[in-house]
Amino acid sequence: MKLALAQINTKLGDVEANLEKHLSLIKDARAQDADLILFPELSLTGYTLQDLTPSVSHRPVDDDPIFRPLLEASREIDMVVGFVDEDTRHRFYIANAYLSQGEVVHVHHKVYLPTYGLFDEGRFFAWGDSIRAFDTRFGRVGMLICEDFWHASPPYLLWLDGADILLLTSASPGRGLNNDERLESARWVEHVNRAYANVFTCFVAHSNRVGYEDGLNFWGGATVFDPNGALLARGPYHEEALTIATLDLNQLHRTRVRLPLLRDERTRLVQSELNRILSK
């Protein structure tokens, strides 16, 4: 399986312009025989939307002017795009849609909205309330958005729900400049991505924004780790790029023979202890 990680800059609030960029990169990824292209968080809208939120929302349906061309393109290549989803009750979600063969296969609503420090997502968005793996032509997959994977439980739940490939997306503002060659934010994200690949013996792909919004920089640095925690590919920092990684899905078999963490996971024990802790 060939995976394309699109680390792009976006135009803040200009969905049509961002759609054009998506279609152009989809073409590039197709030209390199990619099977799936992963765009970053809020790739169709830009990140710091604030009061722009209600004016950039779209429904992931065939008659939506933004999703129609994307769904059309998904006949050639699977894709994950980031957008603002407005539900029928007019709640707005930070969302990822997995599109394939002209269909919307799955939509994930971000379940953890950082509202502290430089983040203010909870002010503008509704909290998602489900974490589900889903089937694709490459096997069972799970999607999470940025803060979702700063918590250990969402990737854990996806793992138990059958996901062998985690597709993670971010618009991660670069911060924590020190003596290191990477920002602290980059170091931490790569650290946990690798850790999830190791402890869940699965593939973990991450696509992150680049560019600037006012004084915020987004650091890019897309990565793919295999079930051994080996780095398969890494995009450059702070530059737009389309990074291609080839995933040998049989590695799941080999790693899990060596290291049967999934087989031995004691979910009943987790459940009973969680019940005990929550009933306190």
Next chain:
Amino acid sequence: MIELSINTDLARKILTGFIRSELTRVGFSRAVIGLSGGIDSALSCALAAEAIGPGNVLAVRMPYETSSPDSLEHAQLVIDRFGVQSLTVPITEMAAPLIAREPEMPNTRKGNIMARCRMIVLYDQSEAFGGLVVGTSNKTEILLGYSTLYGDSACAINPIGDLYKAQVRQLARAMGVPEAVIAKPPSADLWTGQTDEGELGFTYDEADRLLYLLVDQRYRPQECVEAGFDEAFVRTVVARVRRNQFKRMLPPIAKLSNRTVGYDFLYLRDWGT
């Protein structure tokens, strides 16, 4: 642990990218910088020259009659070193008549008048040259409020405002700012013999280290004292930071309607770009 040193390659990449992005996305390709002969404006100038090309940067020297001749020379070293365009606009003719109206005018008021005259020149050159004004305030002086409101703090974008003075020095050295500029004592050069550290009553090194704990590491003042800082110094700095908050924000608007600029009308400057 107080570790202020930074990876200068990474800082350089992020900050030049910032200048390029924030100028070009609003339709500009040029920058205007007030070059004082000091290290902060030298660094902003170096970053801008690298970001958009030296031919697109206009460095403006704005001496007053009491300014040190060294300042002009040091600014010239920076202009020559980075190959930027330059212009010298003395502000004496603007500022002196206003200052002369009051023979007993204290230095602080004179300094504020000079800083605001320079702002007028820079914003005029911004229009004439077709470039945005790039700021030159570092994190230490922004936090301490050591600036003139609507004077030297006025700018369109500020690439160095999250760097403490020591980090400015480190990055300036890495970018090849002339050593004479890096080594001399920081001064607003508003009157003869003025130095920042003389006026503040403490050194930038001390202030950097304390502010790093208070701001970046979120130490409480008492914890800074326990970490070895003099209690009176901690009190002075904490009070300065609080007292000068007004210089770090737009003036508050009295709220009357359901939607008010600044409170619940929230958009980035980069809206739509």
